[in-house]
Amino acid sequence: MTDTLDSTTDPLERQANSGTAGDEVTAEINAWLETNWDPDLTVGEWWDRLGNAGWSAPSWPSQWFGHDLSRDDTLKVQKAIGKHGALGAPGGLGLLLAGPTIATHGTDEQQQKYLGDIVTGRQGWCQLFSEPGAGSDLAGLNTRAEKDGDEWIVNGQKVWTSAGHVADLGMLIARTDPDQPKHQGISYFAMDMHQPGAVEVRPLKEMTGRALFNEVFLTDARVRDDAMIGGLGNGWAVANTTLAFERAGLGAGGGSSHGSAATPGTIVGDLERRAGDFVSGPRSSGGGGPTAMLGGAETLLIELAKNAGSISDPTIRQELMKLHTLNELARYGNLRQKAEKAAGRDMPGAGNLAKLSMSAILRLSRDLGLRILGPMGTLHAYDNDARAKLNEATGNPFLAMVTELALFSPGPSIYGGTDEVQHNIIGERVLGLPKEPGPAKGTPYRDLPKNG
Ligand SMILES: Cc1cc2nc3c(=O)[nH]c(=O)nc-3n(C[C@H](O)[C@H](O)[C@H](O)COP(=O)(O)OP(=O)(O)OC[C@H]3O[C@@H](n4cnc5c(N)ncnc54)[C@H](O)[C@@H]3O)c2cc1C
Numbered sequence: 001m002t003d004t005l006d007s008t009t010d011p012l013e014r015q016a017n018s019g020t021a022g023d024e025v026t027a028e029i030n031a032w033l034e035t036n037w038d039p040d041l042t043v044g045e046w047w048d049r050l051g052n053a054g055w056s057a058p059s060w061p062s063q064w065f066g067h068d069l070s071r072d073d074t075l076k077v078q079k080a081i082g083k084h085g086a087l088g089a090p091g092g093l094g095l096l097l098a099g100p101t102i103a104t105h106g107t108d109e110q111q112q113k114y115l116g117d118i119v120t121g122r123q124g125w126c127q128l129f130s131e132p133g134a135g136s137d138l139a140g141l142n143t144r145a146e147k148d149g150d151e152w153i154v155n156g157q158k159v160w161t162s163a164g165h166v167a168d169l170g171m172l173i174a175r176t177d178p179d180q181p182k183h184q185g186i187s188y189f190a191m192d193m194h195q196p197g198a199v200e201v202r203p204l205k206e207m208t209g210r211a212l213f214n215e216v217f218l219t220d221a222r223v224r225d226d227a228m229i230g231g232l233g234n235g236w237a238v239a240n241t242t243l244a245f246e247r248a249g250l251g252a253g254g255g256s257s258h259g260s261a262a263t264p265g266t267i268v269g270d271l272e273r274r275a276g277d278f279v280s281g282p283r284s285s286g287g288g289g290p291t292a293m294l295g296g297a298e299t300l301l302i303e304l305a306k307n308a309g310s311i312s313d314p315t316i317r318q319e320l321m322k323l324h325t326l327n328e329l330a331r332y333g334n335l336r337q338k339a340e341k342a343a344g345r346d347m348p349g350a351g352n353l354a355k356l357s358m359s360a361i362l363r364l365s366r367d368l369g370l371r372i373l374g375p376m377g378t379l380h381a382y383d384n385d386a387r388a389k390l391n392e393a394t395g396n397p398f399l400a401m402v403t404e405l406a407l408f409s410p411g412p413s414i415y416g417g418t419d420e421v422q423h424n425i426i427g428e429r430v431l432g433l434p435k436e437p438g439p440a441k442g443t444p445y446r447d448l449p450k451n452g
Contacts, residue, residue, distance in 0.1 A: 039276020090121030124265020209382025
């Protein structure tokens with residue numbers, strides 16, 4: 001996003017950033033990179049160094065592989081790593097969702113077991129929440145986990161599982177007690193995805209041409225009792241922690257599961273490859289994706305309009321200003337939330353509003369991009385080779401990015417809770433409007449009406 005306001009004169013920004021020592025942080029990470037970055041290390045060796053030194057997740061507590069840094073200082077660390085030409089931290093749902101959730105609800109043993117492998121990218125994660133009959137009504141999920149000694153046997157089906165095909169572990173929510181009301185009989189597990197025959201992952205191809213998510217069939221899959229996170233029957237609270245981290249990440253412009261050049265985990269095989277090859281070379285099969293350009297859409301569209309000669313069209317300029325205004329409003333919303341936090345207060349609904357605003361920015365970017373492209377916007381390429389050919393044939397390096405963004409644009413207003421669900425949450429929990437009518441909250445799950 002373009003920053004036209006001078007941040008040093010911005011009172012909200014100063015208040016939100018008070019207490020940080022950003023320059024010291026940049027100096028420290030630069031000095032560390034000087035001695036530690038070596039492009040000839042394997043990705044696994046490099047991520048071991050980065051994660052164990054606390055630079056993969058600098059905002060995490062220092063006793064758990066972090067440096068207790070603010071979000072702003074964390075961004076400075078990420079920028080410094082990029083500027084140095086080093087490979088960034090392992091991306092994906094481990095660092096974004098599983099790590100913070102386990103740091104919040106896990107036992108000491110669980111934090112010991114999982115967090116190290118997340119910051120060093122040794123294990124990749126996916127989120128096994130949604131089911132064919134349980135998306136917005138997630139608490140109505142049907143996947144069952146039944147106790148068998150010190151294990152649980154899991155049966156059911158999950159869907160829209162981003163990165164399920166490259167995951168070693170899954171954040172699984174399953175019903176452990178159908179006699180409890182629906183929100184209370186759910187438990188949260190860290191489940192091993194390597195169970196041939198019991199955990200079957202089938203990719204789903206999207207209209208962009210990519211296959212970022214999957215269906216996952218669980219047939220007598222097993223998960224150990226000591227892999228239950230947050231205790232028996234507390235899965236709903238733990239899942240809400242995961243969702244809060246997801247909304248906060250999405251509102252800040254992050255993607256659902258992609259963004260890092262190399263893919264964490266054992267399945268893709270990037271851990272054994274040379275780290276330097278991921279810095280300027282092609283992205284691996286798990287990286288990239290349409291959300292990679294979300295943060296820079298405004299700058300990209302200005303360049304696109306300049307190249308197309310439409311930058312002097314007053315109606316295009318008006319839409320670009322609208323986009324800039326929405327970006328600025330989102331930036332101010334973030335600063336306001338940070339300032340409230342710094343003052344020890346909460347801003348109810350902030351994550352929901354941030355996610356809604358990101359969806360609106362994305363839709364406007366899509367409409368504007370397609371308008372600027374004109375009839376060329378009907379051309380789309382479905383794989384990397386075709387993307388390169390299309391760019392070459394049209395002489396427009398942004399075309400494939402814009403059409404991919406356009407085709408992907410419905411996604412962010414669906415994942416992490418749809419726009420309608422965000423409106424419902426704001427209505428009920430922030431504005432205090434009456435709840436939607438439905439069965440009494442205390443009705444056991446077993447007695448609830450079910451689809452089909
Ligand atoms: C790109 C992408 C990646 C995803 N990744 C994952 C993942 O990794 N793991 C995972 O578990 N899930 C994932 N999801 C699934 C996502 O969380 C669900 O699609 C989402 O929660 C909506 O559920 P649903 O698709 O079942 O739609 P439904 O819940 O069936 O909703 C259908 C429509 O009805 C509306 N609606 C439903 N209930 C209400 C209501 N009470 N009030 C008003 N409107 C309502 C919805 O807003 C929507 O427009 C992903 C989805 C996408 C698009």
